[in-house]
Amino acid sequence: MSGASKFQSDGIRDANDIAAPIDPIVVRIFAYWDGKRAGRPMPLRADIDPTELRGLVNNVMIYDVVEPGRLYRIRLVGQAIVDFVGVNNAGKWAHETLPPGAAERMVEILTSVVTKRAPRCRAGFAYWHLAKAYRRFEACFLPLSTDGETVDKILSGHMFSTDG
Numbered sequence: 001m002s003g004a005s006k007f008q009s010d011g012i013r014d015a016n017d018i019a020a021p022i023d024p025i026v027v028r029i030f031a032y033w034d035g036k037r038a039g040r041p042m043p044l045r046a047d048i049d050p051t052e053l054r055g056l057v058n059n060v061m062i063y064d065v066v067e068p069g070r071l072y073r074i075r076l077v078g079q080a081i082v083d084f085v086g087v088n089n090a091g092k093w094a095h096e097t098l099p100p101g102a103a104e105r106m107v108e109i110l111t112s113v114v115t116k117r118a119p120r121c122r123a124g125f126a127y128w129h130l131a132k133a134y135r136r137f138e139a140c141f142l143p144l145s146t147d148g149e150t151v152d153k154i155l156s157g158h159m160f161s162t163d164g
Contacts, residue, residue, distance in 0.1 A: 011102050013134060015124025021157070022123070023138040025059050029157030030119070032056070033142040041117050042143040045153050056157070062144075063094060063154040068114045070107065071095075072154070084126070084135075084160040113141045114151040126160060136161040 021027045032053060036043035050057055058080040064073040072094040082088045087097075094110060095103040113120050120141045125134040137160045144153040 011099060011127045013125045015105075015122050015137075018121045018123050018138070021121050021138060021140045023159040025056065025159045026121070026138050026140050026157045029053070029056050029060065029155075030121075030140050030142065033119075033155060040148065042145050042151065044148060045144045045146055048144065048155060059158050061156045061158065063110060063156070065110070065114055065152045065154065068151075069111045072107065072110045075153070078158075080160065081158050084162070109141060110154055113143050113154050117143055117151055119143065135163070 021030045033043060033048075036047040038047075053060060058078040060076065060078045061074060061081060062076040064075050066073050074089050074092055074094055074097070077088050077090045089097040094106050097103075098106055109120055109122070121139065122141075123136070123138045126137040127134055137158065139156055139158045142155045142157070143151040144155055146152050
């Protein structure tokens with residue numbers, strides 16, 4: 001199998017964890033989440049007000065933690081993400097929207113946010129359906145809680161470059 005085929009079937013390449021967001025959009029989403037923490041490990045879901053994310057909501061996803069380590073339902077997908085991916089996956093399981101290798105990685109990333117109760121940021125290249133080519137991406141996965149202790153939702157901010 002050629003490298004291009006392998007990457008295209010997976011949809012992601014050269015992705016690694018990064019210590020903190022770098023892209024201005026993802027930085028703003030992270031800063032919003034961090035400000036809502038108010039010294040706590042994570043903000044409450046009730047602390048997140050979509051009207052305060054004006055201008056950023058197109059780059060946001062929310063996952064419901066249904067069965068930690070296994071099932072994460074996509075609750076909300078911002079339009080910039082829909083435009084890049086080519087489909088709105090709201091209502092679907094996170095793992096069912098991706099090829100097997102990428103699905104395993106996504107479940108591992110979401111599970112680490114749940115178990116560590118801490119953000120996780122990544123950057124690399126994602127396959128853009130319109131250009132049929134890879135473009136730079138950055139994402140940050142941020143824990144939310146209903147009770148202040150247990151992660152039951154994950155807010156994520158995403159940036160996809162559509163420049164060649």
